[in-house]
Amino acid sequence: MAQARQLTEAREAFGWLRGGSQTVQQQALRDHAQAMTNFFAGTHRKPTWRKAGVHERFRIVGQRGQQWEVRRVSRKVGQVRIPKVGWVAFRWSRGVPEGVKSYRVTRDRAGRWHVAFAAIPDPIPAPGTGEVVGVDRGVVVSAALSTGDLLNVAGLTGREAQRLLRLQRRLARAQRGSNRSKRVKAAVAKLKARECDRRKDWVEQTTARPARRYDVIGGQALPVAAMTRSAKGTLEQPNRNVAAKAGRNRGILANARGGLVGRLEHKAPGRVVKINPRHTSQRCWECGHTAEENRKSQAVFLCVACGHTDNADVNAARNITDAPPQGFGVPAREALQPSAGATNREPQLITS
Secondary structure (H helix, E strand, C coil): CHHHHHHHHHHHHCHHHHCCCHHHHHHHHHHHHHHHHHHHHCCCCCCCCCCCCCCEEEEEECCECCCEEEEECCCCEEEEEECCCEEEEEECCCCCCCCCCEEEEEECCCCCEEEEECCCCCCCCCCCCCCEEEEEECCCCCEEECCCCEECCCCCCHHHHHHHHHHHHHHHHCCCCCHHHHHHHHHHHHHHHHHHHHHHHHHHHHHHHHHHHCCEEEEECCCHHHHCCCCCECCCCECCCHHHHHHHHHHHHHCCHHHHHHHHHHHCCCCEEEECCCCCCCECCCCCCECHHHECCCCEEECCCCCCEEEHHHHHHHHHHCCCHHHCCCCHHHHCCCCCCCCCCCCCCEEC
C-alpha cells in the first residue's frame, strides 16, 4: 500500500512520529482505507477528521503474546501491555477469552480511559419453555412487556438534571475556548457520561432477563435512525415544529430504542422477531377492534367496541405476540414455528 510506504518514509524523517507505535499508525491507515471503501460503497457516511477530546482512541491488532499481552494481577485489576508504552493497569470487569486478536483503547469526553478487547460473547441459550413475550418501546415508558411490566431507563436524578442545566447555561455564557469553558465542558461531560453509563447498564440488564426466560421475543420494526433524523430543513425550505421534533428525538435516543433490540439480537440470535408496527397501538387486544379512538391518551387504552381498558403500551406489547387483524402480520409465536397453527394470512414481518 502506498500509504504504508509513505508512513515508513515519514517515520524516518520525523522523530516525534517515530516515537509512536508503528503498529498503531499502520492500523489507523487500514481503518481509514476501510472507511473510505464503505463510503464509496454507499453503506456508511464519509469519515470525518479526528477532533481532540472526541476521537481519542487507537487500536492494537496482532497475536496475543507477540504484539501485545494481557494478564490478571488481582481480583479486580488487570494489566495490558501496550506497544511503546508498557504495562498499563485497568479494572478487570470480565475475563479476556483466548483467540482475541485486537483491542481498542479509548478516551471519552469525561477524560476516562477504557480498554475493550474484540471478542464475541456466547449467546444466551433458549430456555425451551415455548414462552413468548412482546416488547413495546416508547418515550414516556422505555419498554412495556406483554406480561404487564413497565420498564424505564435509569437516567439522571432530579438534582443531577438541575446541575446539568446550570452547567449548560454557564457554558453558554463562557467565552469560547477559554479555560472556564474547558472546565465547564469537562463537568458537563462527566454528567453526560454518568447518564450514558446508567442507560447502557439498564439495557444490558433489561435484555438479559427476557433472553433467559423466553424462547421468542417480539418487537416492532422501528427505523430509529429515520425517526430521529433532524427536521431543521434548509434556509430555502425550513421545516415547522423543529423544536418539538428535536425534543422527541432526544426522548427516543434517551430511552435506547435502538440499543434495546440490538442487544436482544446479540444475546438471543434467531429468537427476536420484528413485527410491522402498524395499528399495534390502536388495536384492542381483547376483541381485535382497531380505531384511533381506542387510544385515549399516552397511557390509557379504552376500546370503544368492547370496553376493554388497559395500559396503552402493554396493550400494544400484547398485540405484538397475538394474531394481528386482517393478515398484516403473523403472531410472534408462529414466526419460529410456522406449522404450529394453520393460517391463511400473508406474513409481512421482518425477522432478524
